[in-house]
Amino acid sequence: MTLQQLLRSADTSLDETVALLSDLVRIASVNGGPEGPGNESEVARLLAAKLAADGVASQLLEARPNRGNLVARLDGGSAPSLLYMGHTDVVPAEDAELWRYPPFAGTVAEGYVHGRGAADCKALVACETMALLILARQHVPLAGSLILAAGADEETGGQHGFAWLARHHPEAIRADCAINEGGGSPFFVGGRKGYLINTGEKGRLEASLRLDGKGGHAATPWAADNPIERLPELLMGLRRHQIVPDLSHPIFEVTSEVFQSSLTRLLQVDFGDLSRSERGLVSALRGASRMTITPTMLLGGVKSNSIPASCSVVCDVRTLPGQTAADVMAEIRAALGKVESVQIELQETAEPSESPYPTPFSQAIERATAAAVEQPDLLWIPGLTSGFSDSRLVRPLGTTVYGFAPQSADPDALTPEGIHGRDECMPIESLRVTLRMLVALAWDMLVAH
Ligand SMILES: [Zn+2]
Numbered sequence: 001m002t003l004q005q006l007l008r009s010a011d012t013s014l015d016e017t018v019a020l021l022s023d024l025v026r027i028a029s030v031n032g033g034p035e036g037p038g039n040e041s042e043v044a045r046l047l048a049a050k051l052a053a054d055g056v057a058s059q060l061l062e063a064r065p066n067r068g069n070l071v072a073r074l075d076g077g078s079a080p081s082l083l084y085m086g087h088t089d090v091v092p093a094e095d096a097e098l099w100r101y102p103p104f105a106g107t108v109a110e111g112y113v114h115g116r117g118a119a120d121c122k123a124l125v126a127c128e129t130m131a132l133l134i135l136a137r138q139h140v141p142l143a144g145s146l147i148l149a150a151g152a153d154e155e156t157g158g159q160h161g162f163a164w165l166a167r168h169h170p171e172a173i174r175a176d177c178a179i180n181e182g183g184g185s186p187f188f189v190g191g192r193k194g195y196l197i198n199t200g201e202k203g204r205l206e207a208s209l210r211l212d213g214k215g216g217h218a219a220t221p222w223a224a225d226n227p228i229e230r231l232p233e234l235l236m237g238l239r240r241h242q243i244v245p246d247l248s249h250p251i252f253e254v255t256s257e258v259f260q261s262s263l264t265r266l267l268q269v270d271f272g273d274l275s276r277s278e279r280g281l282v283s284a285l286r287g288a289s290r291m292t293i294t295p296t297m298l299l300g301g302v303k304s305n306s307i308p309a310s311c312s313v314v315c316d317v318r319t320l321p322g323q324t325a326a327d328v329m330a331e332i333r334a335a336l337g338k339v340e341s342v343q344i345e346l347q348e349t350a351e352p353s354e355s356p357y358p359t360p361f362s363q364a365i366e367r368a369t370a371a372a373v374e375q376p377d378l379l380w381i382p383g384l385t386s387g388f389s390d391s392r393l394v395r396p397l398g399t400t401v402y403g404f405a406p407q408s409a410d411p412d413a414l415t416p417e418g419i420h421g422r423d424e425c426m427p428i429e430s431l432r433v434t435l436r437m438l439v440a441l442a443w444d445m446l447v448a449h
Helices: 003-012 014-026 040-052 122-138 162-168 227-240 250-259 262-268 276-289 325-336 360-373 391-397 428-447
Strands: 058-062 068-074 082-087 112-114 146-151 177-180 186-189 192-201 203-212 292-300 310-319 342-350 379-385 400-403 425-427
Touching (some): 003 428, 014 040, 040 058, 040 122, 082 122, 122 146, 177 391, 177 428, 227 292, 227 310, 276 379, 325 342, 360 379, 360 428, 391 400, 425 428
Parallel strands (some): 082 177, 192 379
Antiparallel strands (some): 058 068, 068 146, 186 192, 203 310, 203 342
C-alpha cells in the first residue's frame, strides 16, 4: 500500500468525516464547571459504534457515571507508537438564539460544519477516528501501535479525562508520540507558507496581592488607613513593570532567521498597530518570550459606609517552561517596588510543560504535512501556547506531545473565530487537510518500514 493510495482513501472518506463531525456536534456534551454535566459517555458510545462497524474494538473508561473516555487501538510491532488524542466535552453555547445556526444541530452549510464543538475539539476527534478507521480498513500490519484516546472534561481541567486516565489507566494511553489539539495555524512569511506546531504550554498561577490597612467608619476616614486608596500605586507598579524577554525558546531560533532585524520590532510594537495577518504570529512570539502578570479581579469592601481593613488584586500569571513560583514572586516584588504592606499569595493551577523540538517525531509531522498539502518547502515554527490543554497531563507518561491540527491555508476557508464564542464552525477544507495529515503521519511512522 502506498501513501498516495492512503491519501486517496482519506479524500474519499471526507463526506463520512463531515457526517461523523455533524453527529458528534449533535450530542450536547456541555461541560460548564466542576459539575459538568459533560455526558461525554454518549459521545464515546457513538465513536465506539462507528469503530465497531469496521470491527475495531474500543474501551469506555468512566471516571464517573457519564464522564466516559474512549480508547481504541490497532496493535502493531515495536516501532514508536502513535497516540491520537482529543477531547469530547464542549463549553456552553450561552445565547443559543443569537447563533446563525443552532449550536447543537450539526448543520453542514456553506462549506462548514457549524455548532458548538465543531472546531474545539470534535473536528480533531472526528478526523482521528476516521484516520484510524482508514488504516484499519487496509488490514496492513503496523510497525508500531496506533491508539485513539478521546477524553472527557478538558474544558474544566481534565480531572475526569486525561488526568484520570494517566493515573488509573496509563497503559491504555501510553505512547511514544502523540498529536493533540492546538497548533496547526497556517501563516505566510516572505511568500512562503508555514505552520505553527505547539510544542509546549505555559504554566498558570493565580497571584493574590492583598493590601492591608486599618478599617473604620467611612465618616471619619482620618481615623482609618484605607487600603483602597493605595490600589493605584499597586496597579501602576504592575502596569509599568517591564519583564525582560527571554528568547531561549526554539521559536526564536527559527523566527530570527525568518524575520531578521524585524524581530525586536515585532516584540515591542503596539499590538493594535499590527496587521491582522501579523497578529497571530506576533502573539505566539510574545507569549513564548515572557511571563505575563495580568490583573483580572479586584476584591475589597463589604459596605459603602465602611472602610475595609484590606483589599486585593488577583492576577492571572502565565509562566515559561523552567520558571517557578519563586521566579513569579521575584517579578511581583520587583513590580511592586516600594508599595508597602502587600501580602502575596500564589496558587498554582498548571505547571508549564514542554516536549523537546525538533525530534524524529516533529520531522515525521513535517513530512506528513508536506504530503497532505502537496507542498514540500513549508516553514515550521515551534510554538508555546499561552493556554493549556490535555497535553500537559500526558507528557509525564514519557510521551512527546505536539499540538498540531493543520488548517487549510485557503483564504476561502477562513479560520473559525468562534471557539468558545458564538457561531463556532469548522471549514470542511481544514477537515480534509487534518485528515490527510493524520493518515500520512500514521503511514510515515507505522507503515513505511
Ligand atoms: Zn479544546
